[in-house]
Amino acid sequence: KAGVTQTPRYLIKTRGQQVTLSCSPISGHRSVSWYQQTPGQGLQFLFEYFSETQRNKGNFPGRFSGRQFSNSRSEMNVSTLELGDSALYLCASSAGQGTYGYTFGSGTRLTVV
């Protein structure tokens, strides 16, 4: 059973640009959550999608957005990149309804210069 796949693994962008990150969940998993991880900040929750609907949202500015497709794959977009957006972006999937616990991907390391 394939795990959670995140692409790309590494990304370098310039301040002001926008970026799109992709996440393919475990087959059969309908919930996808996104996290930002920076040194000293732990895991900061961005948002969660379940069956193509945003179900939960963290405290991030509107520059951060996401979506989920009918096959449960999810994308996260960050517009007008700032230096402070440099982080490891993690995607996690779960079966959703009535289940606990997530399986994480290895993340996308975004560097904004």
Added chain:
Amino acid sequence: QQQVKQSPQSLIVQKGGISIINCAYENTAFDYFPWYQQFPGKGPALLIAIRPDVSEKKEGRFTISFNKSAKQFSLHIMDSQPGDSATYFCAASRMDSNYQLIWGAGTKLIIKP
């Protein structure tokens, strides 16, 4: 009330010793308490989890102790090995919040050979 407080922030233990990481929560509605282990460059991976109806759960060298009245739970790593060096996160979740995980800040564990 949604917070999960984790301590210590960092921990150094000699090989063969016992590593202990503590977490405390306020919301008594939490009903699932997992621990995740994260190695550098990887996403967190579920290590062990407990429900509040049991006071202890053991899997190999890893044990969760749960104190419902004190609203605390801890991870014990027996016979700690250099390969256990990683960052550990505790978390809490509840059914009526769509199982969204509330995370502790993480503990960086170093096992000295």
